[in-house]
Structure formats: C-alpha cells, structure tokens
Amino acid sequence: VQLQASGGGLVQSGGSLRLSCVASGLTLRNYAIGWFRQAPGKEREGVSCIDSGDSGEGSTRYADSVKGRFTASRDNAKNTVYLQMNDLKPDDSAVYYCGADFGVCYSSSWNRISWYDYWGQGTLVTVSS
Numbered sequence: 129v130q131l132q133a134s135g136g137g138l139v140q141s142g143g144s145l146r147l148s149c150v151a152s153g154l155t156l157r158n159y160a161i162g163w164f165r166q167a168p169g170k171e172r173e174g175v176s177c178i179d180s181g182d183s184g185e186g187s188t189r190y191a192d193s194v195k196g197r198f199t200a201s202r203d204n205a206k207n208t209v210y211l212q213m214n215d216l217k218p219d220d221s222a223v224y225y226c227g228a229d230f231g232v233c234y235s236s237s238w239n240r241i242s243w244y245d246y247w248g249q250g251t252l253v254t255v256s257s
Contacts, residue, residue: 129153131248133226138254139216147211149226149248156202157182160233161209162244163200165222165253172225174239176200178209179232189233193219216255223250 135147149161158180166172178200179186188200199212209226227244237243 129228129246131226131228131246133224133248133251136224136251136253138256141217141255141257143216143255144212144214145216145253147213147224147226147251147253149209149211151207151209151228154228154246156207156209157204159228159230160186160238161200161202162227162229162233162238163211163224164227164239164241165220165224166250167222170222172241175224176211177233177238178202180230187233189235189238191239213253216253218255218257221253221255223252225250 130152132150139145160180162177163175164172165175175191175194177189183202183204197215202209226248228246229244
C-alpha cells in the first residue's frame, strides 16, 4: 500500500491550495482517509477525515481550526482524496500528511495518529502573511 500526498506550495494569506492523496495497493472506497499536519516544533494534528464510500459521498470531520475553510472529497476512479484549502492563514503552514484506515471516521479516533494503518509522505504548505 502506498499513499502519496502532493499539491503543497507557497501561497499568500487568504489564498487557496488543493492537496491530493493518491492511493495504490488498496481499494480506496473501503478506506477512510485522514489529513494531518505538523508544523515545526509542534505535534502532528488531525485536520480532516472523510469516510469510506463512493465518490462524492461520505461524511467528513474537521478540526475546529479549519471548519468552513477546508473541504475533503474523494474520487475513487482516480484513487484520490482531495483537501481543498481556502482562506489559508499563516497558522496553516505545515507539512500535510494523509493516512488511510479501513472503514469510517469515528468521532473518538479520527484524529488519532495510531488509528491509521497507512501513511504517505508529507507535502509542505507555506502560507505567507
């Protein structure tokens, strides 16, 4: 199983980026995909999670800090989960990672690193003020 995150870059405050997490070696529709981020000197934190399911479906969960600005979606035909990030702020600067776990995003565990079975390498997002 491999997960590959991409789409990071340098953007000004208020700008947008779309991250992609491409999965191989698993049937993506059966897996919940979580997005985490880690800023320098900080712990990795959960950003969002999208349930397993068909493209365009699946419940999502978000950290309070990104609600209303970030949107997770999936396209199973492309084996890809997206994280659309709008109205970016300097505090959003971090390395972003995607993780996969079989099933749904449980409220008690979706933002726990240990819950995920597979991880991809990170992609760097830098938001300038």
